[in-house]
Amino acid sequence: MIVERIWTGNAFRNYNYLIACPESGEALAIDPLDHEKCLNAARVRGWQITQILNTHEHHDHTGGNAAVVAATGAKVIAHHLAGGRIPGVDRGVKAGDVIKVGKTVELECLDTPGHTMCHICLRAHGDQPALFSGDTLFNAGAGNCHNGGNVEAMYATFADQIAKLPDDTRVYPGHDYIENNLRFTLAREPDNAAAQSLLPEVAGHDAASARVTTLGEEKQFNTFMRLSSPSVIAHLREQFPELPEAPDAKTVFTKLRELRNTW
Template identity: 85%
Template sequence: MIVERIWTGNSYRNYNYLIACPETGEALAIDPLDHEKTLNTARVRGWQITQILNTHEHHDHTGGNAAVVAATGAKVIAHHLAGSSIAGMDRGVRAGDIIKVGKTVELECLDTPGHTMCHICLRSHTEQPALFSGDTLFNAGAGNCHNGGNVVDLYTSFAEQLSKLPDNTQVYAGHDYIENNLKFTLAREPDNAAAKALLPEVSGHDPANTIVTTLGEEKQFNTFLRLTSPGVIAQLRQNFPDLPANPDPQTVFTKLRELRNTW
């Protein structure tokens, strides 16, 4: 499996992705908002885009579909309940469905509601596992629930699915928010050594060439994966004095998301 991360350079700080089969040159485009960069990257690499996967229905992830389909004839894949909100969808997928790319690439669909209720993450069946997490899991952060989402469902997607993936899983998120997210981590857990060490590395970085984190690394500096940390809980109690002595992880996640909404 070959992964090409495409930095759009737009105000939303989107990443688009191409996943290609090295044997056939067939490629899957994930959320190809910047259709020009996506098509040009495929052209330069000698790949043929045969499929598009939208992680969810928001326009900054679907806006390039029509142009890529017009240029390539690619089939559009998304959550099986997203047909009314994603025009021209050809295939609706559910949890456990497999998307094949060429002869060698298999990607498993994870149904991960929360950011929206029709959100798909992709998990690769490869020796080096990868997760294409859309707007559910960000590098050092978590998606918001402002536009059709639900914070309890987002927590459940984290707790019951994403956090249980292998620690060496590489995390390919839908946006570059890592610098700001690490600053939020340090506001919530000032003594977090991993966040302190990484922040200078990504401050003022070129998003086109920034690091790719692993899930194991995320568990060290992503506050939304550190729900039982005494430091996180102690700091949270300063904002929410009525927090129980031993709050459950869902409560911690919900309160962190509430703070992040206005941070």
């Protein structure tokens, strides 16, 4: 499996992705908003985009579909309940479904509600596991639930699915928000050494060449994966004095998301 990460450089700080089979040259485009960059990257690499996967229905992830389909004839894949929200869906997928790309690439669909209720993440197994996480998991953060989402569903996605994946899973999110997310981490957990160390590296960084994190690293500096940290809980209580002495993880997650909404 070859992964081409495409930095759009737009105001929304989107990442688009091409996943290619090295044997056949067939490629899957994930959320190809910047269709020109995606099509050009495929041409340069000699790949043929045969499929598009939309992680969810928001326009900054689906807006390039029509142009890519017009140029390549690619089939559009999305959550099986998102067809009414995404024009031209050819295949609706559910949890456990497999997307095959060329001869060698197989990607497992995870049904990951929270940011929206029709959100798909893709998991690549193998020697180098990877997660294409859309707007569910960001570097050092979690997606918001403003536009058709649900924070309780997001917590369940993190607790029941994301957190249980192998620590060496590489994380490929839909946006670059790492600098602001790390600042949020340090506001909630000022003694987080991993966040303190990483922030200078990413402050003002070039998102096009930013390194890819792993889930093991995320568990060190992503506040939404540190729900039992005494420091996180103590500082959260400063904002929410009514918080019980030993709050459950779901409550901590929900309160963190509430604070992040206005950060």
